[in-house]
Amino acid sequence: xxxxxxxxxxxxxxxxxxxxxxxxxxxxxxxxxxxxxxxxxxxxxxxxxxxxxxxxxxxxxxxxxxxxxxxxxxxxxxxxxxxxxxxxxxxxxxxxxxxxxxxxxxxxxxxxxxxxxxxxxxxxxxxxxxxxxxxxxxxxxxxxxxxxxxxxxxxxxxxxxxxxxxxxxxxxxxxxxxxxxxxxxxxxxxxxxxxxxxxxxxxxxxxxxxxxxxxxxxxxxxxxxxxxxxxxxxxxxxxxxxxxxxxxxxxxxxxxxxxxxxxxxxxxxxxxxxxxxxxxxxxxxxxxxxxxxxxxxxxxxxxxxxxxxxxxxxxxxxxxxxxxxxxxxxxxxxxxxxxxxxxxxxxxxxxxxxxxxxxxxxxxxxxxxxxxxxxxxxxxxxxxxxxxxxxxxxxxxxxxxxxxxxxxxxxxxxxxxxxxxxxxxxxxxxxxxxxxxxxxxxxxxxxxxxxxxxxxxxxxxxxxxxxxxxxxxxxxxxxxxxxxxxxxxxxxxxxxxxxxxxxxxxxxxxxxxxxxxxxxxxxxxxxxxxxxxxxxxxxxxxxxxxxxxxxxxxxxxxxxxxxxxxxxxxxxxxxxxxxxxxxxxxxxxxxxxxxxxxxxxxxxxxxxxxxxxxxxxxxxxxxxxxxxxxxxxxxxxxxxxxxxxxxxxxxxxxxxxxxxxxxxxxxxxxxxxxxxxxxxxxxxxxxxxxxxxxx
Numbered sequence: 001x002x003x004x005x006x007x008x009x010x011x012x013x014x015x016x017x018x019x020x021x022x023x024x025x026x027x028x029x030x031x032x033x034x035x036x037x038x039x040x041x042x043x044x045x046x047x048x049x050x051x052x053x054x055x056x057x058x059x060x061x062x063x064x065x066x067x068x069x070x071x072x073x074x075x076x077x078x079x080x081x082x083x084x085x086x087x088x089x090x091x092x093x094x095x096x097x098x099x100x101x102x103x104x105x106x107x108x109x110x111x112x113x114x115x116x117x118x119x120x121x122x123x124x125x126x127x128x129x130x131x132x133x134x135x136x137x138x139x140x141x142x143x144x145x146x147x148x149x150x151x152x153x154x155x156x157x158x159x160x161x162x163x164x165x166x167x168x169x170x171x172x173x174x175x176x177x178x179x180x181x182x183x184x185x186x187x188x189x190x191x192x193x194x195x196x197x198x199x200x201x202x203x204x205x206x207x208x209x210x211x212x213x214x215x216x217x218x219x220x221x222x223x224x225x226x227x228x229x230x231x232x233x234x235x236x237x238x239x240x241x242x243x244x245x246x247x248x249x250x251x252x253x254x255x256x257x258x259x260x261x262x263x264x265x266x267x268x269x270x271x272x273x274x275x276x277x278x279x280x281x282x283x284x285x286x287x288x289x290x291x292x293x294x295x296x297x298x299x300x301x302x303x304x305x306x307x308x309x310x311x312x313x314x315x316x317x318x319x320x321x322x323x324x325x326x327x328x329x330x331x332x333x334x335x336x337x338x339x340x341x342x343x344x345x346x347x348x349x350x351x352x353x354x355x356x357x358x359x360x361x362x363x364x365x366x367x368x369x370x371x372x373x374x375x376x377x378x379x380x381x382x383x384x385x386x387x388x389x390x391x392x393x394x395x396x397x398x399x400x401x402x403x404x405x406x407x408x409x410x411x412x413x414x415x416x417x418x419x420x421x422x423x424x425x426x427x428x429x430x431x432x433x434x435x436x437x438x439x440x441x442x443x444x445x446x447x448x449x450x451x452x453x454x455x456x457x458x459x460x461x462x463x464x465x466x467x468x469x470x471x472x473x474x475x476x477x478x479x480x481x482x483x484x485x486x487x488x489x490x491x492x493x494x495x496x497x498x499x500x501x502x503x504x505x506x507x508x509x510x511x512x513x514x515x516x517x518x519x520x521x522x523x524x525x526x527x528x529x530x531x532x533x534x535x536x537x538x539x540x541x542x543x544x545x546x547x548x549x550x551x552x553x554x555x556x557x558x559x560x561x562x563x564x565x566x567x568x569x570x571x572x573x574x575x576x577x578x579x580x581x582x583x584x585x586x587x588x589x590x591x592x593x594x595x596x597x598x599x600x601x602x603x604x605x606x607x608x609x610x611x612x613x614x615x616x617x618x619x620x621x622x623x624x625x626x627x628x629x630x631x632x633x634x635x636x637x638x639x640x641x642x643x644x645x646x647x648x649x650x651x652x653x654x655x656x657x658x659x660x661x662x663x664x665x666x667x668x669x670x671x672x673x674x675x676x677x678x679x680x681x682x683x684x685x686x687x688x689x690x691x692x693x694x695x
Contacts, residue, residue, distance in 0.1 A: 006033060006517025008448065008460040010440035011046040011053070012583040013108065014176050015448065017517055018047065020441065020463040027051050027441055027463055035516040038159075038178035045581050046175065049592040053439055054467065056591060058657060059423055060436035061468035070411070070430050073655065078433075080471070080479070087433050088483035090416045094388045100124035101351040102386055106372055107131070107393035111446040111460065112474045114340035115490060115498075116393060119477045121346040122489030127354050127387075129370030134400050138679025139295035140366050142305035145547040145557075146313070148537025150366065153327050155452055156290065158182035160322035162283040163192040165276075166290045167218050167308065172203045173580045174293070186322075194276060196221070198575060199603065199645050200638035209276070215573045215643045216298050216564040216686065217266040222289075222307035223561065224262030224270075225277050227254045229314050234281035236316025243534060244313055246545030246557065253558040265563065284315040286322025295679070298686055302679030303559060306547075313543045319528050326528060326535065327451035333521035336505040338449050338457075341490060354378045354387055357680070364553050365680025373401050373675055373682040376410035389416040393473060394437070398426040399585040399649060402671035402682055403626045420473055423589065429654045436470040443472040444495035447502050453525035459499070459513045474498065555678050567688060570612055572604070572644040574624065574689045576667045585649040588660040599664035600647035601634040604691065609635045612692065619694040622665065624687050626672055629665035630694045644691060 005020045009030075017033035019041075030050050032039040053059070063083035068074025078086070094102055104127040105120050107113065113130065120128040132140070139151045158164070159182035171180060187193060187206075195207035196218065204210040213221065229235050230251050240247060259270035280287050289311040295301055317323030330337050352359055355374035358367035365371055375397060379387045390411075398404050411417060411430055419428040420435045428434045437443075445460040471479075472495070481487045492498050499510050512519045528534055538544045546557045567573060578584065581596040588594060602620055614620055616635035621628060622644070629651065639645055651666030667684075674683040 002028060005461055005463040006459075006513070007463060008440070008445075008458055009043070009047045009050065010110075010460075011050055011587065012175075015111075015458070016043065016047060016177050017458055018043065019517070022463050025464045027054055032177060033517050036178075036518060038181050042177045042181065044175040044177060045596065046583055046587060046593065049587070049590050050441060052590050052592045053422070054441050054464070058589060058659075059439070059468075060421060060428070060434060060470065062436060063469070064434050066432045070417075070432075073429065075434075080469075083433055083435060084480050084483050087416070087418050087480060090432075091389060091484060094415055095123075098386050098388050099351075101126065101354070102388040103127065103391070104129070104354060104375070104387055104389070105391045105393070106375075106395050106397065108395045110394065110473075111448055114342050114446065115474050115477055118341035118344065118346070118489055119481055119486075121342065121349065122481060122486035123484070124347060124349060126349045126351050127370075129355065129372045131372070131395055131400060132369035133357075133365065133371045133680050134296065134373065134682060136293055136295045136681070137365060137369065137371065138301035138676050138681035139291060139293070139305050140369070141364055141679040142291070142295070142302050142309060144366070145302070145364070145549045146306060146309050146538075146543050146545070149326070151291065153451070154291075155325050155327050156288055157322050157325055157453070159186055160286060161186050161191050161288050162286040162322055163194070163280055164288040164290060165194045165280070166196065166203060167292060168197045168297075169290050169292050170197070170201045170203045170577065172206060173201060174578065175580050192279070198640035198643045199577070202580070211268050211272070212640050214265065214267045214564065215575060215640060219300060219304040219307055220257070220262045220265040220561060221268060221273065222304070222311060223254050223257035224259045224273050225311060226250065226307070226314065227257045228259060228274050228277040229281065229311075230254065232277070234277060235314040236284055239285070239316030239318075239530065240314060242531065243318075243536075243543050244545060245540050245542040249558065250310070250545045257561070280315060285317040285320035287315050287317050288312070288323055289315075296681040296684045299674060299676055299683050300559070300562070301676040301681050301683070305679070310545060313545075318543070319530055319534055321527075325453055328453065328455050328522070328526040329451040330449055330455055330506065330521060332526050333455045335507060335521055338447060338502045338506065339504055341501075344489065346489065352384055354384070362675075362677065362680045364549055364555070364678065371675070371680055372397065373673055375401060376403070376406045376673070379410035379413050380406070388414060389418075390414055391418045391420070392427050392431070393420040394422070396425050396427055396585045398430070399651075399666055399668045402668055402673040402684070404666060404669040405627060406673065420476055422470075423586070424654050424656050425585075426652065426654060435476050436468065437473050437476065438466045438470040442466045442470070444499075445472070445474070446498055453527070454523075455521045455526070457508060457513070457519040457521065459510075459517065461513075550678070567642050570690045570692055572608075572689055572691060573642055573685065574622075574667070574670060574687045575643050575645045575685045576648045576671075577645065578649075579647055582647070582649055588649055588652060588663070589657040591659060594659040597647070598659075599631070600650040601632045601664070602691070603634045603636055603639045603645040605639050605641040605643075606635055606637050608641050609633065614691070614693055620691055621694045622670065622689050622691050624670040624672065624689045627669040629669060631665045644689065
């Protein structure tokens with residue numbers, strides 16, 4: 001007999017709604033939730049491979065404690081009590097000697113992040129961080145400098161757009177089902193897609209216009225677009241007059257940034273730049289210059305992302321059908337917000353953060369997420385204080401933070417590393433204790449409030465019981481807190497307790513999710529009045545081209561453009577990215593997905609490869625200032641001559657992950673640890689490398 005469970009996927013961070021068929025405690029089928037508009041049963045390859053994750057014999061199956069040197073793979077199996085007692089005992093010793101501030105908790109943002117933050121508040125440490133800065137910290141900061149709101153408070157009306165411009169936003173290989181379906185629907189109705197990227201991707205193949213731009217010069221293109229838009233008065237005059245502050249200053253700044261000037265920088269013909277500006281204006285305000293998701297490319301990343309948002313403001317495409325919109329939460333639907341455990345009362349923490357977020361190092365970065373790229377430096381230099389313990393939840397610092405060698409060296413100074421994960425990740429292999437989490441199909445998690453034009457609530461319910469001796473992350477933290485004497489800070493015993501706490505006062509009951517897996521809080525899209533209803537959070541209440549946040553912090557709103565050097569000989573700018581089957585660093589060992597893309601290769605331009613004697617499929621050596629490696633070359637015309645490209649997440653070193661071990665090269669081992677000091681993101685696409693045929 002088969003059972004039906006509505007839940008949320010967690011094969012990537014999008015968390016698509018799913019329908020799961022089960023029988024005899026096995027998952028028989030997974031598909032997209034057929035009741036959710038825009039999903040309607042669809043699921044990507046990653047989501048379909050959830051069954052492989054569940055039944056993988058190479059996943060973590062029970063707690064282990066290290067018995068040999070770090071990285072040796074010498075472990076002993078432990079009971080949960082033994083493992084948690086070990087962790088609690090070591091943490092108590094470390095806190096007694098160095099204070100709670102010496103403990104850091106790092107994780108990939110998830111539905112239970114409010115619980116892990118509460119865990120750290122109760123401990124008395126300011127040092128909780130998420131992966132967000134490594135992905136989109138500068139996008140976040142760019143939005144805050146212009147609107148006072150962060151990037152998560154904005155969305156894109158793909159279904160109704162008439163022209164969308166994507167800057168390396170490889171949407172058809174990042175596989176967000178609902179946005180892709182909506183965009184394809186709009187394109188069927190005549191919407192145009194312009195794609196800009198040094199590499200021709202799947203998204204480029206579906207675009208009406210593709211520009212192979214010089215790496216790192218996107219901001220020059222945008223300044224030229226602004227030049228044309230302002231000079232020819234192509235902007236939405238009424239919207240700009242009502243909501244924008246700083247147009248004269250912008251006009252003066254972009255006056256010398258002509259299309260001819262931009263052509264010399266970007267390689268894009270001046271006439272085509274003018275044509276795009278006019279085309280976008282003709283369709284305004286139902287147009288989108290997409291602000292991107294990963295915003296970790298260049299040292300001026302925040303200014304590039306600001307330039308994209310400014311273009312949207314000039315088009316009046318903010319809170320406009322077919323443009324950008326402010327995401328509406330539960331309050332907009334007349335409901336009380338979901339409760340979070342961080343709302344409970346905790347002792348005030350006065351210690352500074354370890355990473356300089358919100359302080360001198362990253363003064364306007366979002367300290368709610370932190371700046372994990374500062375981890376190794378903080379540990380090695382003991383600045384601003386010694387860091388001695390690191391708790392990691394579903395996060396991979398050794399493949400996500402640039403310069404793996406420095407990170408490994410820093411870990412030698414730690415007294416305790418604890419990993420909570422579902423797989424034997426690189427950091428788990430270096431840990432003192434590994435605590436196995438149940439996979440998403442085996443557990444319930446906190447309810448998700450999905451803000452948008454129609455705010456909704458979604459729930460993850462367990463489809464099957466745990467196959468191995470694993471536990472949900474929220475229960476692991478509760479039990480650890482109890483052993484540390486802070487268990488009262490997490491007042492729950494079960495997932496039902498968590499759901500009841502979250503829903504208190506909302507007028508929604510857990511039973512309301514039973515029929516479809518979600519609760520829709522508004523039947524109609526909620527739009528704010530564009531004349532007087534935009535709820536901006538800047539001091540001026542307007543979109544600040546001249547930013548009070550930047551200027552008060554000593555940063556210019558419009559810094560001078562710095563020309564991008566042109567690499568020659570065997571030198572290239574290294575670019576990284578992703579493919580449709582894999583999620584960052586977490587799916588390379590999946591038994592289904594590893595067959596689709598088993599390793600990464602190095603894309604290199606045909607003409608440059610010929611000069612260097614590099615043949616397609618031959619092994620090449622790639623060397624950076626911090627590391628080196630060997631992998632196969634993909635010789636192609638579909639990448640700019642100044643760049644080489646590799647997929648993120650390969651080059652694994654854990655032998656028990658047999659499908660992924662020693663496949664390809666890790667980009668983190670090659671990347672220099674450089675940051676956009678204003679926006680807060682690390683810089684992933686600016687490391688210069690040399691490439692030669694392998695010996």
